[in-house]
Amino acid sequence: DTGVSQDPRHKITKRGQNVTFRCDPISEHNRLYWYRQTLGQGPEFLTYFQNEAQLEKSRLLSDRFSAERPKGSFSTLEIQRTEQGDSAMYLCASSPPTGVNEQFFGPGTRLTVL
Amino acid sequence: GDSVTQMEGPVTLSEEAFLTINCTYTATGYPSLFWYVQYPGEGLQLLLKATKADDKGSNKGFEATYRKETTSFHLEKGSVQVSDSAVYFCALTDAYSGNTPLVFGKGTRLSVIA
Numbered sequence A: 001d002t003g004v005s006q007d008p009r010h011k012i013t014k015r016g017q018n019v020t021f022r023c024d025p026i027s028e029h030n031r032l033y034w035y036r037q038t039l040g041q042g043p044e045f046l047t048y049f050q051n052e053a054q055l056e057k058s059r060l061l062s063d064r065f066s067a068e069r070p071k072g073s074f075s076t077l078e079i080q081r082t083e084q085g086d087s088a089m090y091l092c093a094s095s096p097p098t099g100v101n102e103q104f105f106g107p108g109t110r111l112t113v114l
Numbered sequence B: 001g002d003s004v005t006q007m008e009g010p011v012t013l014s015e016e017a018f019l020t021i022n023c024t025y026t027a028t029g030y031p032s033l034f035w036y037v038q039y040p041g042e043g044l045q046l047l048l049k050a051t052k053a054d055d056k057g058s059n060k061g062f063e064a065t066y067r068k069e070t071t072s073f074h075l076e077k078g079s080v081q082v083s084d085s086a087v088y089f090c091a092l093t094d095a096y097s098g099n100t101p102l103v104f105g106k107g108t109r110l111s112v113i114a
Helices: none
Strands: A003-007 A012-013 A019-024 A031-037 A044-050 A053-057 A065-068 A075-079 A088-095 A110-113 B002-004 B011-013 B017-022 B023-026 B031-038 B042-049 B057-058 B060-066 B075-077 B086-094 B108-113
Touching: A003 A088, A012 A019, A019 A110, A031 A075, A031 B023, A044 A065, A044 A075, A075 A088, B002 B086, B011 B017, B017 B108, B023 B031, B023 B086, B031 B060, B042 B060
Parallel strands: A012 A110, B011 B108
Antiparallel strands: A003 A019, A019 A075, A031 A044, A031 A088, A044 A053, A065 A075, A088 A110, B002 B023, B017 B075, B031 B042, B031 B086, B042 B057, B057 B060, B060 B075, B086 B108
């Protein structure tokens, strides 16, 4: 079963450090989304890609956040100079090029900033 | 902008009880509607979907009907099991755009006791 995978599953870092997360979508999916989920809340959209193009970024995505999807395959989300408020679950989802925008989610990366 | 409102939890039910989780939405376009489920320690899984008015989505004994007149998509199950204990999220996306991210409700935690 080749679902969406994310790495690492857990990351603990100190405030001010940089972190990078990776997402591998389902292979035939050309759309890739990043969301952030905090305790007791639903996922909130951060950014998405169609193939290698980053088409939309949320206002939640401050300039400390950057995302890439080189060659339209895997994607990385980097957070620079982490802050305690960045502690959250970071979710990646992908969806196929046609049909209803049904998104398939990975297991998430839980970030804890000390 | 688009939004989703879910009934607040937690909801605690005895096994075999009837379940309803209310969901209403606000959207400017013609959204597709989804219910996702998050089991403890796992990622989001699509439970069911509906893409147009009066559609009924169903899966694993759960059902939800897209009601345009009341802008609702309530989740129901006739007889819950302990294994249904999870957090349930209602979500929408703009069906016509095709690329828009999901907008989630805050989630409703369901606990089913034997």
